[in-house]
Amino acid sequence: MHLDVIGAGPAYTDRPGATGASYLLRLGDASVLLDLGQGSFVRLAATLDPATLDAIVISHLHPDHFIDLVPLRHYLRWEQPRRRVRVIGPAGLDERLDALHDEPGFTAASLDVEPVTEGTLRVAAFEIQAARVTHTASSFGFRVAATGSDGATGSGPGLVYSGDCGRAEDLDVLARPGDTLLCEVSFGPGPVVPGAEHLDGPDVGALATRVGAARVLLTHLQMDFDRNATIESVRARFDGPVDLVDPGFETTIPS
Numbered sequence: 001m002h003l004d005v006i007g008a009g010p011a012y013t014d015r016p017g018a019t020g021a022s023y024l025l026r027l028g029d030a031s032v033l034l035d036l037g038q039g040s041f042v043r044l045a046a047t048l049d050p051a052t053l054d055a056i057v058i059s060h061l062h063p064d065h066f067i068d069l070v071p072l073r074h075y076l077r078w079e080q081p082r083r084r085v086r087v088i089g090p091a092g093l094d095e096r097l098d099a100l101h102d103e104p105g106f107t108a109a110s111l112d113v114e115p116v117t118e119g120t121l122r123v124a125a126f127e128i129q130a131a132r133v134t135h136t137a138s139s140f141g142f143r144v145a146a147t148g149s150d151g152a153t154g155s156g157p158g159l160v161y162s163g164d165c166g167r168a169e170d171l172d173v174l175a176r177p178g179d180t181l182l183c184e185v186s187f188g189p190g191p192v193v194p195g196a197e198h199l200d201g202p203d204v205g206a207l208a209t210r211v212g213a214a215r216v217l218l219t220h221l222q223m224d225f226d227r228n229a230t231i232e233s234v235r236a237r238f239d240g241p242v243d244l245v246d247p248g249f250e251t252t253i254p255s
Contacts, residue, residue, distance in 0.1 A: 007040030058089030059163030166197025177212030188225025205237025
């Protein structure tokens with residue numbers, strides 16, 4: 001699988017170009033997008049035709065993870081009126097987009113929205129496993145892996161995406177040895193502010209060691225936290241490769 005980081009920013013930041021969370025996975029002609037936060041549609045559209053996505057999977061209903069479904073909907077409605085995109089997300093996503101525009105049916109004009117539930121689903125060449133995580137009342141983390149050549153469940157490594165998560169142990173059920181962790185590290189080297197329901201570097205490092213991760217990709221770092229100190233706080237608890245990703249970062253996930 002090929003990973004393109006479309007957006008990697010938190011809800012607010014002073015870092016130029018740090019658009020909202022969005023991560024594109026491609027495998028052959030298949031493509032799935034994890035989240036579509038503020039400002040990320042621009043880079044997405046410059047990377048591939050958004051109308052060709054097999055699905056978009058939304059982790060939770062905070063705008064820095066879903067609000068660019070609005071420009072996507074406009075693009076489909078006015079530039080690609082014969083195309084639709086499947087969107088899998090927490091219950092109520094379509095109603096929120098409709099309410100934002102005070103227009104019932106706004107979302108359904110171009111997006112096929114369906115609720116995400118715990119368990120496994122197939123999207124084109126991908127197997128996606130969803131599990132609830134501690135953040136909002138309906139927040140999810142995901143594991144994405146390639147299906148086998150015969151369509152059977154893939155046995156190779158995958159990508160585990162934390163979404164926003166306030167309890168690293170919630171991700172244990174998703175991760176398998178050899179997986180790549182794409183994990184939020186909102187509070188840098190820590191500590192996390194009580195009640196924030198996010199992770200810091202020590203949380204992520206301990207998680208990676210506990211589940212036998214092959215690699216850690218850090219994202220969603222809030223402003224005013226030092227990048228190098230954040231990376232080192234993960235390395236203090238995990239002896240594998242650690243990168244802090246930005247929009248434009250690309251890598252291959254073994255499958």
